[in-house]
Amino acid sequence: MADIKTLLAQFDDISRNPQRLLKEYVDSGEKVIACFPIYTPEPLVAAAGMVPMGIWGGQCNPQAAGKYAPIFTCSIMRSVLEFGMTGAYKGVSAAIMPIICDTLRGTNSAWRAGVKDIEPITFIYPQNRKDPGAVDFLIEELKTVKNALERISGREITDTSLQQAIALYNKKHAVMRAFCETANEHLDIIKPADRHHVMKAVTFLKAEKAIEMVVALTEALKAEPICKWQGKKVLLTGITCEPDEILGYFADNGIAVVGDDLAQESRQYRSDYPAACSAMESLALHWFAIKGCSVAHDDNNTARGDMLAQMAKDLGADCVVLCMMRFCEIEEYDQPSVITQVSKAGLMSFSIDIDQSTSESGQALTKIQAYAEN
Numbered sequence: 001m002a003d004i005k006t007l008l009a010q011f012d013d014i015s016r017n018p019q020r021l022l023k024e025y026v027d028s029g030e031k032v033i034a035c036f037p038i039y040t041p042e043p044l045v046a047a048a049g050m051v052p053m054g055i056w057g058g059q060c061n062p063q064a065a066g067k068y069a070p071i072f073t074c075s076i077m078r079s080v081l082e083f084g085m086t087g088a089y090k091g092v093s094a095a096i097m098p099i100i101c102d103t104l105r106g107t108n109s110a111w112r113a114g115v116k117d118i119e120p121i122t123f124i125y126p127q128n129r130k131d132p133g134a135v136d137f138l139i140e141e142l143k144t145v146k147n148a149l150e151r152i153s154g155r156e157i158t159d160t161s162l163q164q165a166i167a168l169y170n171k172k173h174a175v176m177r178a179f180c181e182t183a184n185e186h187l188d189i190i191k192p193a194d195r196h197h198v199m200k201a202v203t204f205l206k207a208e209k210a211i212e213m214v215v216a217l218t219e220a221l222k223a224e225p226i227c228k229w230q231g232k233k234v235l236l237t238g239i240t241c242e243p244d245e246i247l248g249y250f251a252d253n254g255i256a257v258v259g260d261d262l263a264q265e266s267r268q269y270r271s272d273y274p275a276a277c278s279a280m281e282s283l284a285l286h287w288f289a290i291k292g293c294s295v296a297h298d299d300n301n302t303a304r305g306d307m308l309a310q311m312a313k314d315l316g317a318d319c320v321v322l323c324m325m326r327f328c329e330i331e332e333y334d335q336p337s338v339i340t341q342v343s344k345a346g347l348m349s350f351s352i353d354i355d356q357s358t359s360e361s362g363q364a365l366t367k368i369q370a371y372a373e374n
Contacts, residue, residue: 003216003220004189004217004220004221004224007213007216007217007220008194008197008198008217010201010213011194011197011198011201011213011217012194012197012201014197014201014204014205015196015197015198015200015201015204016197018053018204019088021053021204021205022053022089022091022092022204023091025051025053025091026091030050030051031049031050031051031093031152031153032050032051032052032053032091032092032093033045033050033051033052033053033092033093033094033095033096033121033149033152034053034054034055034089034092034094034095034096034118035052035053035054035055035095035096035203036055036080036095036096036097036098036104036107037054037055037056037076037239037263037264038098038100038263038267038268038295039098039100039125039268039286039287039290039295040052040054040096040098041096041142041145041283042169042207043162043165043166043168043169043273043279043283044142044145044146044149044157044162044165044283045096045149046165046168046169046206046207047157047158047161047162047164047165047279048149048150048152048153048155048157049153049155050093050149050152050153051206052096053092053203053204054203054204054264055080055083055089055095056076056080056200056203056240056264057075057076057077057078057079057080057083057356058079058083058242058356059079059242059243059356059357060079060082060083060356060357061357062078062079062081062082062357063082064081064082064085064086064114065078065079065081065082065085065110065114066078067114068081068109068110068113068114069081069106069107069110072327073103073106073107073327074101074103074325074326074327074328075325075326075327075354075355075356075357076239076240076325076356077103077104077106077107078356078357079356079357080107081107081110081111081114081115084111084114084115084118085114085115089115089118090117092118093118093119093152094118094119094120094121094148094149094152095111095115095118095119095120095121096120096121096122096123096145097111097120097121097122097123098122098123098124098125099122099123099124099125100125100295100296101295101328101329101330102329103327103328103329108120108122119148119152121144121145121148121149123141123142123144123145124141125138125141125287125295125296126138126287127296127297128297129287129288129296129297130299134288135281135284135285135288138284138287139280139281139283139284142280142283142284143280146280159278159279159280162279162280162283163279163282166273166279166282166283168207168208168211169207169273170272170273171207171211172202172207172210172211172269173269173270173271173272174272175210175211175214175215175218176199176202176214176266176269177266177269177270178218179198179214179217179218180195180259180266182218182221182222183195183221184258184259184315185221185226185227186221186224186226186227187227187229187233187256187258188227188229189221189224189227190221191247191251192247192248192250192251192255192256192257193244193247193248193251195257196241196242196244196247196265198214198217199262199264199265199266200264200265201213202214203264229256231254231255231256232254232255232256232318232319232371232372233255233256233257233258233315233316233317233318233319234250234255234256234257234258234317234318234319234320234321234371235257235258235259235260235261235308235311235312235315235317235319235320235321236257236259236260236261236262236320236321236323237260237261237262237308237320237321237322237323237338238261238262238263238322238323238324238325238331238354239262239263239264239323239325239328239331239354240262240263240264240265240323240325240354241260241262241264241323241354242264242354242356243356243361245361246323246352246354246361246364246365246368249361249364249365249368249369250368253368253369253371253372254372255368255371255372258315258316258317259311259312259315259317261292261307261308261311262323263293263294263295267293270290271286271289271290271291272286273285273286274286274289291303291307292304292307292308294330294331294333294334295330301334301337302337302340302341304334304337304338304341305334305337305338305339305340305341305342306341306345308320308338308341308342309341309342309344309345309347310345312342312345312347313345313347317347318347318348319347319348319349319350319371320338320342320347320348320349321349321350321351321352322335322338322339322349322350322351322352323351323352323354324351324352324353324354325354325355326353326354326355335351339351348371348374350367350370350371351367352364352367352368
């Protein structure tokens with residue numbers, strides 16, 4: 001148990017102090033590439049010999065960002081822009097930005113205007129994933145990212161080096177999935193916030209270090225007696241479920257988080273990079289394998305709700321909690337269909353507002369308490 005507590009404390013510390021980790025990377029002579037949400041091709045960064053670090057915003061009241069991003073902008077993008085404009089990402093060599101929603105299109109221009117010292121590397125994911133030319137289009141888009149990373153690193157990204165990086169990231173995905181499965185057998189130890197800190201810390205760590213630490217935690221958990229959780233269980237879906245206080249509300253009310261479809265957490269590890277004729281094609285085909293995701297268009301508008309209902313049943317959850325990022329139009333578009341399909345499956349659901357520009361989460365507490373008392 002001591003090893004578990006130590007490892008959880010390390011994950012907690014990393015998740016709360018990414019700037020310190022960034023400084024360690026830069027001070028050791030490594031170049032860091034910031035990776036906007038979601039599905040940024042991190043293997044390209046690793047293959048170029050640089051460090052990818054996720055940027056998911058954080059709790060702040062944006063001031064400088066208000067010059068370019070109005071209040072009705074997704075709060076992750078507002079906080080990321082605020083941090084960029086106020087120097088929180090100092091030392092980052094560039095930022096990769098996948099254009100997957102209207103807000104990111106605007107953030108691209110705002111970043112160029114407001115963050116002069118960090119080059120944005122943008123590319124577009126094709127939303128028509130059935131068009132026969134979509135794969136070729138995406139490969140060409142990814143080549144622009146590859147070229148920019150080669151220029152910044154001064155190192156060629158070969159097919160071999162990229163294949164090796166893809167294999168590494170597929171291993172990381174498998175390790176993260178294994179951790180989630182094992183954590184569900186130890187819900188007395190892994191509280192909702194603990195689970196989140198592991199998932200969040202991994203977005204800041206090098207893949208090799210993330211694998212080492214998560215495997216150590218998973219193996220330590222396996223050595224503990226399996227816990228048959230007697231309380232309520234929920235599945236979270238959305239972009240993120242921060243601040244930590246919200247996750248604390250679940251724990252305080254005897255509710256376990258047994259799975260998630262959060263973009264910041266498990267959603268990015270659901271699908272591996274498939275085998276293909278080339279490493280670049282493998283990177284591209286990953287996009288077309290994604291199912292049940294708000295940022296990846298699907299003609300079947302019930303697919304995500306059906307997927308979540310099945311996930312909840314498989315994990316023994318009786319409720320799906322929609323963590324609705326305020327002003328995220330793609331998540332809001334999915335909400336009615338998700339609620340309908342989850343209800344048809346005989347499961348409960350409720351939504352809570354997520355807003356990084358305020359620490360006020362009383363509404364979420366009230367809803368969580370009501371569910372716990374139901």
